[in-house]
Amino acid sequence: MSKFGIGGAHPGGITLTKKIFEPEKINSTTHILDVGCGTGQTAAFLSSQYGAKVTGLDVNPIMIEKAKERMTKHRLPVKIIQASIEQCPLQESSFDFILSESVLLFVDKPKALREVFRLLKIGGKLIANELTLRKQLPTANQEEIKQFYGINTLLTEKDWAELFLQSGFKNLMIRNETNSINQVQSLPEIQFSDTIEPELYGVFYQHLMIMAKYQQTFDYGIFSCTK
Template identity: 55%
Template structure:
């Protein structure tokens, strides 16, 4: 239901830190007009639009959700930006090998099959290409009851510690892996998002923001996020 809420409410910048953090992260990457970038799980297209407008790079935004795709295309059309928006899953991406200089995921892989997704990201990158991810992380292992509550509410198949993420990135073949721990916490570092409301929203989805806040408060020192950056050599 959480992902249904995001799509029906058209939440832009739902990831921790929002667009402000995205802009800070991207300052550390070598992006130019010749860069080819894939925004995995692009949602309403907020980051993809920023990349095209700020850097003039060649951008593809991809999302599995058709509602998000429609809203992303609407944004790109309104902004008159040369961004390609496609529907697809990063677990089985329809794009050919080795064509991207940078791939970005913002609170996406936590909701997907992580090994398969990272394998596809590695395949899609050029030699020397960069992968940057802002992803949900737990600060300690939890008992099965707490783990199940988190996974059930957010629709996750697993929750990873920072060590789990680093191990999987290394196993996939990435090098020069760096982690950035952002402060303040996920609960506090959540700027007001933007919304693109669908015409019809199921009544139960209006309860999700309060339930999300409850989860953030209950697991205040446990649910967190990390920014990972790495290279395909």
């Protein structure tokens, strides 16, 4: 994704992101951390739309470069930091909101959530848009998905809810969208790298095939909870 520079690769894309933040009280004093910010599409929106103090965090150097280019181009005062949410260099109790858009699935979830909890202010909110399973899959199918995406666990909505609560969060709310995970709400933004290895097109095709194969099993939920 870093080489293709896909912005809003999470379910619902930037259209859903905007919808999620509509009811939230955000202004120029609000501190927001965008975990796994990618090319910075969401971080840029939150900064330009609300004037919020936004920090983008990503572990991938190509994503970091593209996010910084975006902020420079649009003259946005968004801080972009290369680091992992599993071990974040930022100060505790710093953020009013922390956003994860299809990021927690790909990291050590308990470890990452401990960091998220540490970084949130008292009463601060985590908003996570994450893939869920409608039902448990046979082991062979789970292994196919986990090996391709490099993830260690696949969770149902109930599993996610239990994980957030076990991590110390409260006031958990779950929002489900009517659109399926494969339904595109808006065309994705793409920022191609100058060089893209030919094999990456094959990897992308494999991704599309897996999403199609498990379209009746994959779902997603928007989880919000507070510290």
